[in-house]
Amino acid sequence: MSDQCLFCGIVAGTVPSVRVAEDDRTLAFMDINPASDGHLLVIPKRHSKDLLDIPAEDLAAVTLATQRIAKAAAQVLGVDGLNLLNCCGADAWQTVFHFHLHLVPRYLDKTKDRLVLPWQPGVPGDVDTITALGGKLSAALG
Ligand code: 5GP
Numbered sequence: 001m002s003d004q005c006l007f008c009g010i011v012a013g014t015v016p017s018v019r020v021a022e023d024d025r026t027l028a029f030m031d032i033n034p035a036s037d038g039h040l041l042v043i044p045k046r047h048s049k050d051l052l053d054i055p056a057e058d059l060a061a062v063t064l065a066t067q068r069i070a071k072a073a074a075q076v077l078g079v080d081g082l083n084l085l086n087c088c089g090a091d092a093w094q095t096v097f098h099f100h101l102h103l104v105p106r107y108l109d110k111t112k113d114r115l116v117l118p119w120q121p122g123v124p125g126d127v128d129t130i131t132a133l134g135g136k137l138s139a140a141l142g
């Protein structure tokens, strides 16, 4: 737990939130600025800064809790789809530095859904660059 961290405050209950589900390792609560109706956040109770920092067991617990909540959302919210989003680093839009997965229900009814694709779909990349970057990552991973 970090004294400076907003989401640690939500875990502790010192910061108010609309809690949706919790277990030993994880907590899910509604996002205060929802991208769509039902947008929520799933976090580890133990503080980790981001995807590069979180221990495997907390990441696994958050992922499994997110799937469980996604199934409930699919049943009770009348969603047409769901997106998961994680922002890792300020340059990747992370604003709260306690790991979280966004679970964003999607709707054909755009009065309930303000999420748009952040990249231009269907624009092919340079094949040589794609191959070179894939090779670099593959070599780093052994
Ligand atoms: P990030 O930009 O780090 O991926 O996402 C942070 C999320 O936390 C944002 O979607 C933002 O709306 C949400 N958020 C920020 N402050 C609060 C708060 O005090 N309570 C709740 N429930 N959500 C918050």
Ligand code: ZN
Binding pocket: 001, 002, 005, 006, 007, 008, 009, 046, 047, 048, 097, 098
């Ligand atoms: Zn924290």
